[in-house]
Amino acid sequence: MKRKQTTDQRGPERSRRYYDIVGLSLTGTGIACLVWLVLRQHAPVPGILISGLRWFAGVGAFAAPLLMVFVGVMLLFGYKRFSFSHATYGSILAFLTFVTWRHLQGDPGALPPDVRLDGPLGAMVTDPRWSQPYVENAGGYLGAILGWALSSLFGSPASGIFLAMFALISLVLIVDRPFAEMIRSLGKPAQAGVDAARKGVVAIRERKENGRVQGDVLDANEDVIQQDAEGRSGLIRRLTRREVLDPDDGNETDPAPPRRTRPSRVVPLPPAAEEGAAEPEAIGPGPRSDPMYALPPTSILRDAPTVVNRRAQQEHAERIKILEKTLDEFGIGANVVEIAHGPTVTRYEVQLAPGINVARISALAGNIAMALAAHNVRVEAPIPGKAAIGIEVPNSTKAVVSFKECVESAPFRDPDSRLLFALGKDVSGQIRVADLATMPHLLIGGATNSGKSVCLNALIASIVYRARPDEVKFIMVDPKRVELSLWDGIPHLIHPVVTDVKQASGIFRAVIREMDRRYDRLAAQNARNIASYNAKAPEGERLPFLIVVVDELAELMAQAAAEIETSIERLAHLARATGIHLVIATQRPSVDVITGRIKANIPSRIAFACIQAVDSRTILDRVGAERLIGRGDMLFLPIDAQGAARIQGCYLSEEETEEIVQYLRTQDTPDYTMRPIEATPDGAVVDGVDADDELFEKAVRLVVSTGHASASLLQRRMRIGYARSSRLVDMMEQQGIVGPQDGAKLREVLITRDDVDRMFGPPA
Structure with missing residues (x-):
């Protein structure tokens, strides 16, 4: 019995020594073969090896030593993680394609006419492409066999087409990105230049409409100047037809003729003033994101190490x-x-x-x-x-569930929901996912280092892997200033990551105001929820989902318990229909943090390892979490489940999170359109727009000049946030300037230019 235990204890050591010996042997042999190939040494052993490699693969002989070195290094430093992947198969296909192409593209000349044999074998022997000198300098006999088979079956012209096809397939396997996405990425520089030119042309037109084009007036020939102005105006109309004209300004009158400017002089225009930049607004649909935006590829994620338990x-x-x-x-x-x-x-x-x-x-x-x-x-x-x-x-040997494995699984590819996120694997080894839209809010609790923050990062990463910034928006509150701060700067954010508790209270007030505003818009469209509203609304006015993520509820409750509890309770009561969802996490699951009012309105919960059974009862209303083993081991209790499911959470490393964030930052920039609402001493709130808004007169004159009113028109033409523009339209409706909203139709303007002059005086 003791001998058996000794053997079992020595097993891993012997296995490790075996991999070291094989790895060192392969690495050394591969390096030696590379040196022999480069220096063309003709000693007995190098000569035999070089001749054999060139006989087999021709100029592709260099691939074999490189492969030996790669496998040797993997065995030395990561033998547990050594496995075949898409990139491995793509590299093999690329190598076979290369040696075949190298064999077919050469011109070996011809054999003497007296060397002839009959039949298919004779044709192969008399073919100069099968001669040893040519084969060793082309693709070897491997390339010769593959090239002969390809050309015999499909002919020479089609062989080139198939080789190009195989090369593209190998590229897709190696890069691990969709082919269309690679093509789009190649066209990004050119598209960026075109977009910049279009934005410049649109800016010129808007300044011409407002009479702000700067230039020197000349006493030149009137006909020449008029022709030049008309030519440039026509060019602007052609380039900006798709960018400017939309359902909001379909009845827009033609702009006034431009002022006479010196044809040979280009007047530099200052950058557009972001009037709404100093006063960020609450979230609205706004313009769609860059059409070139691409979702993150799975190639930036890492595979989990393979764990094999032979016993x-x-x-x-x-x-x-x-x-x-x-x-x-x-x-x-x-x-x-x-x-x-x-x-x-x-x-x-x-x-x-x-x-x-x-x-x-x-x-x-x-x-x-x-x-x-x-x-x-x-x-x-x-x-x-x-x-x-x-x-x-x-288990005696525990396996890591990688985030990449979950993202590439079939359950995660369900196209019906943008709020689907990966959880991990259950006790039967099946991938588990959950839909935040059906929860509709989520409470996460557990002890320190139990996996709570990794779960939050995996949830956020799952959603940004499925949804564009114009489909889902985030607000992140991180009083600990550790975990969620990594996501700062992604285009899905509508406010920088909140780290101050006082500012967090203002953000919750702003979210409640946004919820009320969304209910008003749903009522105007006779829609029950955000899905039915977006189905009826025009593309530019669709509402994105809004997810509020709080990493540490205990810190907020310690400083502003009453206000935070009331805000969470109201949002949990009402926000589901408007597309607003809460994800709240805490590492101190006590009754003074997860209060009864909060827990009663958030029925979906995740419990990680807890110190005592009372903490498990606080999170799940049942025991069990105190017996979890930590490191991502969780109990998941959704709203529609009878019992909690035990799941090993997927692991998303900090390096992978940074890779995802860097990729998202290169795709688009965040549009910080939400601002905290401050509370006054008497309990009222101040949100930044009142009856004396300095933009009110400008907005009225704009809608009267265009003949119709809409929030998106003011947002685009006045460079302000959607919330502010919608409030300006509401103010105009209250004062009888524009009519009420009638479904998807444009609002009717009820006053004339003379009425505007009587209200505000003649324009300056």
Whole structure:
């Protein structure tokens, strides 16, 4: 027995030594072959190896030593992670394509006419492409065989087409990005130049309409100047027809003729004044994101290391015997009928003999853990939907669930929801995902270093992998200033990551104001929720989802408990229909942090490892989280589930998060359109727009000149946020300047230019 234990202990050491020896041998041999190929040495051993490599692969002989070095290094430093991937298969296909192309593209000349053989074999022998000198300087006999097969089956012209096709397929496998996405990325520089030119032309036209084009007046020939102005005006109309004309200004009158300017002089225009930049507004639909925006590729994510437990079957058999023996010692007749092997724990499904009380099994969790020498054992009595008891035992070898594996899985590719996020793998090894839209809010709790922050990052990353910035917006509150600050600057944000508790209170007030404003818009369209509203609304006025993520609720409750609790309660009550969802996390799941008012309105919860059973009850209203083993091990209790599911959360490293954030920042810039609403001493709130708004007169004159009114028109023409423009339209409606909104139709303007002059005086 001792000898067996010694052998088992030496097993990993011998395995490690074996990989070291093989890895060093491959690395050294590969480097030596590279040196021999470069220096063309003709010693006996190098000569034989070089001749064999050139005979086999021709000029592709350099690939074999490089492959040997690569495999050797992998065995030395990462033998557990060595596995074939898409890039590996793509590299092999690229190598085969190269040697085939190299064989077919050369011109070997011709053999002497007296060398002739009949039949297919004779044709091969007499073909100069099969001569050894040519083969060794082309693609070797490997390329010769592949090239002969390709040209014989499809002919010479089609062979080139197929080789190009194989080259593109290998490129797609190596890069691991969609082909259309690669083509779009190649066209980004040119598209950026075109977009910049179009924006400049649009800016010129807008300044001409407002009479602000600067230039020197000349006493030149009137006909020449008029022709030049008309030519440039026509060019502007042609270039900006798709950029400027939309349903909001379809009845727009033609602009006044431009002033006479010196044809040979280009007057530099100052950058457009961002009037709304100093006063950020609450979120609105706004213009769509850059059409060149591409979702993040999975190639920037990392594969999980492969973990193989060769003694898994033996361990399961031993544990089954121990389980049945332990239960029998306490007078409980039971049989293990099924095993579910997950990445972190294995669930043994036990069927009890008739007349056995289920509660007796739960009371024996400590005895079972001691008998199995396990860290912790959780008993699920009974398993939902099964006539069996689940005994969950930690695995001796734990596997990591990578975020990349979850993102590439079939459940994650459901196109129906933009708010789908990856959770990890359950005890049966199946990928689990959840939809935030159906929850509709989520509460996450657990002890420090239990996996709560990684779960938050995986949730955010999942959504940005599925949704564009014009489809989903984020507000992130991070009083700890550690985790969510990594996401600062992504285009999905409508406010920089909030780290101040006082500012967080103002942000919650702004979100409540945004919720009320969205309900007004839903009522105007006779829509029940955001989905039906977006189905009716024009493309430019659709509402994005808004997700409010709070990393540490305890810090907010410690400084502003009453206001934060009231804000969360109201949002949790009402915000679902407007597309606003809460994700709240805390590492101190006590009753003074997760209060009854908060918990009653957030039915979907995730509990990570807790210190004591009372914390598990606070999060889930049931025990069980105190028996989790940490490091991403969670209990997930959605709103529509009868019991909590045990899941090993997917792991998203900090380096992967930074890669995702850097990619998103290169795609687009954030539009910070939400501002906190400050509270006055008497309890009122100030949100930045009142009846004396300095832009009110300008907005009135604009809608009267165009003949119709809409929030998107003011937003685009006045460079302000959507919320401010919509409030200006509401103010005009209250004062009888424009009519009410009638579905998707434009608002009617009820006054004339003379009425405007009587209201505000003649224009300056």
